[in-house]
Amino acid sequence: MAKSQGDIQSDLKGIKGWALSWEARSKLIAVVLFIFGVVSLRTTSFACLAFFIAVLGALSMGVSVILLLKRYLIILPFLLLMTIPLILGGGFPVEVGRILFAALIFIKAMTCMTVMTILLHTQTVDDFMDSLAHLKVPPIIITILLLSYRYVFLFFDDIQKMQLAARSRFFSGGISVRNIKVYGQLTGVLLIKSLDRAEHVYHAMTARCFTGTLRYREKRNINRYDIAKTFIPFLLILALITIERTYM
Incomplete structure (x- = not known):
């Protein structure tokens, strides 16, 4: 994991x-x-x-x-x-x-x-983000950085799950025409899942009246x-x- x-x-x-x-x-x-x-x-x-x-x-x-x-x-x-x-x-x-x-x-x-x-x-990551906010970095940049950081772990988790699923179906890797097609399909699935997750996160944040500015601790x-x-x-x-x- x-x-x-x-x-x-x-x-x-x-x-x-x-x-x-x-x-x-x-x-x-x-x-x-x-x-x-x-x-x-x-x-x-x-x-x-x-x-x-x-x-x-x-x-x-x-x-x-x-x-x-x-x-x-x-x-x-x-x-x-x-x-x-x-x-x-x-x-x-x-x-x-x-x-x-x-x-x-x-x-x-x-x-x-x-x-x-x-x-x-x-x-901690929270300390780093707080420091950016207190140094007057635009809130939208901090929000993008934080969401990107959170997404990295989900992204690698998805990759590992796909690798496990491929190995369970006796996919051994390597370079061949058939394997390149498989790599393309896996990449497409990963892209679609990423877009779906981004859409769900957007709707969830909109439903909670998120304005693009996170709450930060006192400096x-x-x-x-x-x-x-x-x-x-x-x-x-x-x-x-x-x-x-x-x-x-």
Whole structure:
């Protein structure tokens, strides 16, 4: 079965107390500033330092290495599709500049994924949505994000049920004309079920007079510890950018 929201929230058990107590808005601001700083780096060596800082921060907060590796595997195929053509696009012999540029993109993406993992796995989804609301993000965007998040678990649950049904009918997979037709039929059924579910959810929300704006909790006061936690990653990435611009 796909992970439920409760299973996701149980992952917070290993997170350190100081990370859980970090106010959601200040945490989000720190993550955004750090990501912008990482994107602005120009050299592979300093990008590696930023990646090391991000991983060290994640581990110090209690994020497991296994979870980080799982998140890296999610973006790895897309990164390979992006970087391999960059490396081989100039033909052989491969230019060193192309390798360094591809490595820079790869490391930056891994660093950003690490920081996003920190943001999403050191607080609840409700805390994250509340932080967006209190930072004046348009309500319709927050509603779409929340509904999309809820739907992901239903989507994977439907996929697993369809896989189980196919295996119970001795469908072994593989690539053939017959199997491609089966894949097409399964995709069509999944699409129709998704549209039906969206229609039912829409009617249910309309019947309850939903206006597109969710209810949010009162915002928590930001204390000096939250400010310190926000400034530490900001100062670290600012130091990297300054040193890089000065000496490189």
